[in-house]
Amino acid sequence: MGNRLSKIYTRTGDAGETGLADGRRVPKDHPRIEAMGEIDTLNSQLGLLLAELAEGQVRWPQLAELIEVLSPCQHRLFDLGGELAMPEYQALTTVEVERLEAAIDHWNQELGPLEDFIMPGGSRLIALAHLCRSMARTSERRCQQLNAIEPLRAVGLAYLNRISDLFFVVARLIARRQGCAEILWHAADAPANADA
DSSP: OOOSOSOSOOSTTTTSEEEOTTSOEEETTSHHHHHHHHHHHHHHHHHHHHHHHHHHTTTOGGGHHHHHHHHHHHHHHHHHHHHHHSTTOOOOOHHHHHHHHHHHHHHHHHHOOOOSOEESOSSHHHHHHHHHHHHHHHHHHHHHHHHHHSOOOHHHHHHHHHHHHHHHHHHHHHHHHHTOOOEEOOOTTSOTTTTO
């Protein structure tokens, strides 16, 4: 495989347009570019979560299982970005969606049912997982906006929906593995220490 980026800057986007792999030029705020950008942001945030998990597993060895499941997600998100850049390109399959579902189901058995809404936080790792979850939701919304005008493959939309669910479960699992209490939501009229 040859060099893919022989030159970092091209000056072709200075006027506010960018090129797609099929040769089209579109504005940088085109819904397709917005969707690609949000997926890129999610992938970067996932990279930070993975780096923090790698550091954290020294203290909490059980975090290694999360790294094993999440690491391939960076590559699949890159695949999804490639599909958006090259509409004829197809990389994601339902096998990957099923892999995420299997992890969610497996971890949910350990966690048990959720009886209250939980807040992002409790530890840096938990908060980072929730940040990934919310960024996945934003990516999904941007892809749905694009889908309304230029139909996308259903598997990519399903993948974004499922990965946001995965991040929610990961946040809860991190709390359990760290021995950190989840922060429960309290209604505005309820005292903050109602469950104390």
